[in-house]
Amino acid sequence: MDGKQCAGSVLGLANLIKRVFDTTTGHCGTQIRILNFVLVSYPDREIYQKDIEEELNIRSASVSTLLKKMEAQDFIRRKKVSYDDRLKKILPTSHTVEMKEQVERHIALLEKRLTAGIKEEELRIFSDVLKKMQENMELTERGNRCG
Structure with a gap:
């Protein structure tokens, strides 16, 4: 998966979570x-x-x-x-x-x-990857381009 696909997948999932949460609660998820x-x-x-x-x-x-x-x-x-x-x-x-x-x-x-349907180990790895992605984006936002 290249970076474009990864970002698109993360954004798509975030939008879906927001829609489901907004609909389920009747309030803005944020x-x-x-x-x-x-x-x-x-x-x-x-x-x-x-x-x-x-x-x-x-x-x-x-x-x-x-x-x-x-x-x-x-x-x-x-x-x-x-x-x-x-x-x-x-x-x-x-x-x-x-x-x-x-x-x-x-x-x-x-x-x-x-x-x-997601195993505990898979969730741990996913959490670690998300944390690293967030750190990468925070560095980028601050202007410290890496890689």
Whole structure:
């Protein structure tokens, strides 16, 4: 498989996963990923927009737009912190906290369907390869061309 086929396969799979997840949950898959990150972290850790950007590898402008939509939909609320007027904590609403188990079930079901019939060793190798590909793309994005 050459690089073009590999990239096309990864992009195609990502699009398919997104469509299935959006249809299954009735919500944007990226919003669900953000909700899951906030819910898993809450109340043990304070979450800020920058944390979401880094954890989910999403650009600042995209996260900002998604958070505005999620706030309007009563999925999250943003609360200013006392020590920095520019900084806002991302908090789940009571409605979202009630959805936590449902969100976790949707994610678990997607993972189960996605990995059905794949051996543990194959998944480990696949995970290692994906990690390396992500590192390659991060290097490329930063302008450090390799190979």
